[in-house]
Amino acid sequence: xxxxxxxxxxxxxxxxxxxxxxxxxxxxxxxxxxxxxxxxxxxxxxxxxxxxxxxxxxxxxxxxxxxxxxxxxxxxxx
Numbered sequence: 096x097x098x099x100x101x102x103x104x105x106x107x108x109x110x111x112x113x114x115x116x117x118x119x120x121x122x123x124x125x126x127x128x129x130x131x132x133x134x135x136x137x138x139x140x141x142x143x144x145x146x147x148x149x150x151x152x153x154x155x156x157x158x159x160x161x162x163x164x165x166x167x168x169x170x171x172x173x
Contacts, residue, residue, distance in 0.1 A: 119143065
Protein backbone atom coordinates (compact mmCIF):
# COMPACT_ATOMS: atom_id res chain seq x y z
CA UNK A 96 0.00 0.00 0.00
CA UNK A 97 1.10 3.53 -0.73
CA UNK A 98 -0.78 5.59 1.86
CA UNK A 99 -1.35 9.17 0.66
CA UNK A 100 -3.84 10.34 3.30
CA UNK A 101 -4.88 9.02 6.70
CA UNK A 102 -7.81 9.72 9.02
CA UNK A 103 -8.10 8.23 12.49
CA UNK A 104 -11.12 7.92 14.76
CA UNK A 105 -11.38 6.65 18.34
CA UNK A 106 -12.63 3.12 19.03
CA UNK A 107 -16.42 2.71 18.98
CA UNK A 108 -16.81 5.93 17.02
CA UNK A 109 -20.24 6.48 15.49
CA UNK A 110 -19.63 7.93 12.05
CA UNK A 111 -21.61 11.00 11.03
CA UNK A 112 -22.73 11.21 7.41
CA UNK A 113 -20.83 14.48 7.13
CA UNK A 114 -17.57 12.74 8.13
CA UNK A 115 -18.06 9.98 5.59
CA UNK A 116 -19.01 12.46 2.87
CA UNK A 117 -15.90 14.53 3.63
CA UNK A 118 -13.66 11.46 3.36
CA UNK A 119 -15.30 10.44 0.08
CA UNK A 120 -14.93 13.99 -1.28
CA UNK A 121 -11.22 14.09 -0.39
CA UNK A 122 -10.63 10.70 -1.97
CA UNK A 123 -12.38 11.76 -5.18
CA UNK A 124 -10.52 15.08 -5.37
CA UNK A 125 -7.17 13.38 -4.82
CA UNK A 126 -7.92 10.31 -6.96
CA UNK A 127 -7.52 7.95 -4.00
CA UNK A 128 -9.27 4.80 -2.82
CA UNK A 129 -10.70 4.52 0.68
CA UNK A 130 -9.68 1.58 2.85
CA UNK A 131 -10.94 0.83 6.34
CA UNK A 132 -11.17 -2.18 8.62
CA UNK A 133 -14.07 -4.61 8.30
CA UNK A 134 -15.16 -3.56 11.80
CA UNK A 135 -15.55 0.04 10.63
CA UNK A 136 -17.01 -0.91 7.25
CA UNK A 137 -19.90 -2.68 8.98
CA UNK A 138 -20.83 0.58 10.73
CA UNK A 139 -20.94 2.62 7.52
CA UNK A 140 -24.41 3.32 6.08
CA UNK A 141 -25.30 1.18 3.06
CA UNK A 142 -25.50 4.15 0.71
CA UNK A 143 -21.72 4.75 1.02
CA UNK A 144 -20.40 1.18 0.99
CA UNK A 145 -19.90 1.03 -2.78
CA UNK A 146 -17.30 3.80 -2.45
CA UNK A 147 -15.31 2.24 0.38
CA UNK A 148 -13.03 -0.81 0.51
CA UNK A 149 -12.24 -2.80 3.62
CA UNK A 150 -9.48 -5.05 4.92
CA UNK A 151 -10.42 -8.03 7.06
CA UNK A 152 -7.41 -8.11 9.38
CA UNK A 153 -6.22 -10.95 11.54
CA UNK A 154 -3.40 -10.82 14.06
CA UNK A 155 -1.19 -13.87 14.45
CA UNK A 156 1.57 -14.32 16.97
CA UNK A 157 4.72 -16.24 16.09
CA UNK A 158 5.02 -17.68 19.59
CA UNK A 159 1.32 -18.10 20.29
CA UNK A 160 1.71 -20.89 22.87
CA UNK A 161 4.31 -18.93 24.84
CA UNK A 162 2.09 -15.83 24.80
CA UNK A 163 -0.90 -17.86 25.97
CA UNK A 164 1.12 -19.39 28.82
CA UNK A 165 2.44 -15.97 29.85
CA UNK A 166 -1.02 -14.36 29.90
CA UNK A 167 -2.52 -17.36 31.68
CA UNK A 168 0.18 -17.23 34.36
CA UNK A 169 -0.55 -13.55 34.98
CA UNK A 170 -4.30 -14.19 35.20
CA UNK A 171 -3.78 -17.10 37.58
CA UNK A 172 -1.51 -14.90 39.70
CA UNK A 173 -4.34 -12.43 40.26
